[in-house]
Each structure stands twice: as C-alpha cells, then as structure tokens.
Amino acid sequence: MxxxxxxxxxxxxxxxxxxxxxxxxxxxxxxxxxxxxxxxxxxxxxxxxxxxxxxxxxxxxxxxxxxxxxxxxxxxxxxxxxxxxxxxxxxxxxxxxxxxxxxxxxxxxxxxxxTTHVLTPTFSNQDLIKAGLAGSPVAKRRRERLGELLGIGYGNAKQLLKRLDLFAIDRPTFERAVAQLDQEGKTHE
CATH class of the missing domain: 3.40.1360.10 (Dna Topoisomerase Vi A Subunit; Chain: A, domain 2)
Structure with missing residues (x-):
C-alpha cells in the first residue's frame, strides 16, 4: 500500500x-x-x-x-x-x-x-473555441473529457481557462489532450 x-x-x-x-x-x-x-x-x-x-x-x-x-x-x-x-x-x-x-x-x-498564480494567462477563449471546448454543441462533453485527461476536473469554459493556468498546464500538454479528444471523437462517429 x-x-x-x-x-x-x-x-x-x-x-x-x-x-x-x-x-x-x-x-x-x-x-x-x-x-x-x-x-x-x-x-x-x-x-x-x-x-x-x-x-x-x-x-x-x-x-x-x-x-x-x-x-x-x-x-x-x-x-x-x-x-x-x-x-x-x-x-x-x-x-x-x-x-x-x-x-x-x-x-x-x-x-x-x-496551483500557480499566473499574471499573464496562457490560454484564451479563442483557444477553447478553436479546440471545440466552447461555443459548440459538444463543448460541455469535450470539457468534461479534457478535465479527465488532464486530471484537473470539470469546469465551464470560464472555469476551464482559470484551471489551465492555475494548474500550469502548458500548451503542448493541452494540445496533446485536445488531439486525443479529436481522435476519440472520430472513433465514436
């Protein structure tokens, strides 16, 4: 144990x-x-x-x-x-x-x-929209799964932006998780 x-x-x-x-x-x-x-x-x-x-x-x-x-x-x-x-x-x-x-x-x-308290945010609302995490019919489901993949829990779009910075998720890690989301989406279609 x-x-x-x-x-x-x-x-x-x-x-x-x-x-x-x-x-x-x-x-x-x-x-x-x-x-x-x-x-x-x-x-x-x-x-x-x-x-x-x-x-x-x-x-x-x-x-x-x-x-x-x-x-x-x-x-x-x-x-x-x-x-x-x-x-x-x-x-x-x-x-x-x-x-x-x-x-x-x-x-x-x-x-x-x-957590880290970042002065300059790494991610923007545009990043979430581009990744299908905001402004789309499947955005909520994608945010839930992204939270699982990154181990940061679920949040709405505004909360997700805060958590990405708060937990110091870097862009390559975010992009890998989004790519996995995209791959999983293709297998479910």
Missing part, C-alpha cells in the same frame, strides 16, 4: 475511511462544507509542516472548499475524481470521494497538481 507523506484534506469521516482503504495517509476532515477560521489555520500549519493535498468531492460544495483553501493556503496540492467516479451505489446517497474505488483514489493521489 502506498504511503502519502502529505496530509489529505477531505470533507468527512466516510471520505477518510475510503482514502485509508486505498493508501496509508493521514487526513484532515473539514466536517462538511463549512470551513472555520480555526480549521483554515490548522490547514496552514499542516501545509508548512507536511504539505497538504486537497481531495474534496466533485460537487459544488467540494469545489467551493477547494477554492477557499487554495486562496488561503499557498502551495497546496490538488487531487481530483470525476463526478461519475463518486456516484453512490444507493439512490439516496450524495456524490463524493467516499464512493470512489481504491484504484480511483490511488490514481487521483498519484496525479496531483499544485
């Missing part, structure tokens, strides 16, 4: 249980979508001493927590699962890390990103 040196920030106890089935790791639970100043201070201390990986649910509240932590704790790493990888087996459950398989969790933790 892989040992993770950083502390993994998750939303709740069930997330901790599932992560610890997949890897040897310490977790910090935010206990839901509310994040107190005290909890943020604790995450800052953990980042300074051991490093932190933010591994929140692929839903609105998880993304809100991720942004809040990223804005207040410089240098944290991010791990993502796709929405379909966090779907509960029972109809009444909520979307989350606690429903992901051990293999999915391990893969997410092996492909973490550290």
């Amino acid at each position: 892989d040992k993770i040196k950083e502390v993994i920030v998750v939303e709740g106890k069930d997330d901790t249980k599932q992560v610890q089935r997949a890897v040897l790791a310490d977790t910090f639970e935010t206990n839901g979508s509310a994040l107190s100043k005290k909890a943020l201070e604790q995450i800052k201390k953990l980042q300074q001493s051991r490093g932190v990986i933010v591994f929140t649910d692929p839903d609105f509240n998880g993304e809100r927590l991720r942004k809040l932590i990223d804005q207040n704790v410089p240098g944290v790493k991010h791990a993502f699962i796709r929405r379909d990888q966090g779907v509960p087996t029972e109809a009444h459950g909520s979307l989350g890390v606690e429903h992901a398989s051990s293999a999915t969790i391990l893969a997410a933790l092996q492909n973490v990103y550290t």
Whole structure:
C-alpha cells in the first residue's frame, strides 16, 4: 500500500475511511462544507509542516472548499475524481470521494497538481473555441473529457481557462489532450 507523506484534506469521516482503504495517509476532515477560521489555520500549519493535498468531492460544495483553501493556503496540492467516479451505489446517497474505488483514489493521489498564480494567462477563449471546448454543441462533453485527461476536473469554459493556468498546464500538454479528444471523437462517429 502506498504511503502519502502529505496530509489529505477531505470533507468527512466516510471520505477518510475510503482514502485509508486505498493508501496509508493521514487526513484532515473539514466536517462538511463549512470551513472555520480555526480549521483554515490548522490547514496552514499542516501545509508548512507536511504539505497538504486537497481531495474534496466533485460537487459544488467540494469545489467551493477547494477554492477557499487554495486562496488561503499557498502551495497546496490538488487531487481530483470525476463526478461519475463518486456516484453512490444507493439512490439516496450524495456524490463524493467516499464512493470512489481504491484504484480511483490511488490514481487521483498519484496525479496531483499544485496551483500557480499566473499574471499573464496562457490560454484564451479563442483557444477553447478553436479546440471545440466552447461555443459548440459538444463543448460541455469535450470539457468534461479534457478535465479527465488532464486530471484537473470539470469546469465551464470560464472555469476551464482559470484551471489551465492555475494548474500550469502548458500548451503542448493541452494540445496533446485536445488531439486525443479529436481522435476519440472520430472513433465514436
């Protein structure tokens, strides 16, 4: 079993249980979508001493927590699962890390990103339009798949532009992923 040196920030106890089935790791639970100043201070201390990986649910509240932590704790790493990888087996459950398989969790933790705050954006809306990621009937589906390929999660066009820069995705990596999207599109036609 892989040992993770950083502390993994998750939303709740069930997330901790599932992560610890997949890897040897310490977790910090935010206990839901509310994040107190005290909890943020604790995450800052953990980042300074051991490093932190933010591994929140692929839903609105998880993304809100991720942004809040990223804005207040410089240098944290991010791990993502796709929405379909966090779907509960029972109809009444909520979307989350606690429903992901051990293999999915391990893969997410092996492909973490550290955010960078870029002054000059690398990508523009024109890049997204040219790549079929904005302004086309299949743009949403292509953005979902691009997020999977790059391991940065799903976002609308505006969010995708931010994430490409935030996670320092370079143009060759972006172009390879778009080429793979194009290739996959041809095989589905």
